[in-house]
Amino acid sequence: xxxxxxxVNLATLGPIGRVKKAPGTWGxxxxxxxxxxxxxxxSFLGFILLALMLAYLAVAFCxxxxxxxxxxxxxxxxxxxxxxxxxxxxxxGGYDGLxxxxxxxxxxxxxxxxxxxxxxxxxxxxxxxxNLPGGLGCVADDLAAGIASCVVLHLLLHxxx
Numbered sequence: 001x002x003x004x005x006x007x008v009n010l011a012t013l014g015p016i017g018r019v020k021k022a023p024g025t026w027g028x029x030x031x032x033x034x035x036x037x038x039x040x041x042x043s044f045l046g047f048i049l050l051a052l053m054l055a056y057l058a059v060a061f062c063x064x065x066x067x068x069x070x071x072x073x074x075x076x077x078x079x080x081x082x083x084x085x086x087x088x089x090x091x092x093g094g095y096d097g098l099x100x101x102x103x104x105x106x107x108x109x110x111x112x113x114x115x116x117x118x119x120x121x122x123x124x125x126x127x128x129x130x131n132l133p134g135g136l137g138c139v140a141d142d143l144a145a146g147i148a149s150c151v152v153l154h155l156l157l158h159x160x161x
Contacts, residue, residue: 004068011065017076027078028115031085039086040093047090054083055143063135073138080142087146088115088153111153118145
């Protein structure tokens with residue numbers, strides 16, 4: 001069994017989740033780094049497998065952290081945002097992907113802003129996913145926010161540019 005400090009530190013990404021102002025935003029910033037390092041140049045299948053593995057681990061660690069902290073989806077747990085942000089950019093990576101084709105940083109910033117919008121406001125029934133039990137409820141709404149952001153970003157890139 002893993003120690004409580006280790007579980008909580010993984011779920012809060014160490015000091016990131018303990019930031020007083022907007023820990024979810026900082027967890028999302030860290031998720032942008034995760035995308036850049038592990039997902040940006042991955043293959044289609046590699047992206048899916050890595051996302052599934054990280055989502056599975058996030059559910060487990062968020063569930064354990066919630067139990068050990070005796071809190072339901074506290075703001076300090078930011079592992080859920082961290083693993084969800086790369087989903088925003090599904091199908092856009094690689095050297096000649098949509099991010100590169102449309103100027104790089106503007107696409108990344110738009111994706112980040114969309115994710116924060118969907119993560120904070122939780123429209124389209126995303127808020128109901130928080131009612132799922134334990135770590136699944138903690139992570140599922142963020143995964144849905146990532147997917148919704150991905151769809152909107154793809155539509156924006158297709159129709160606006």
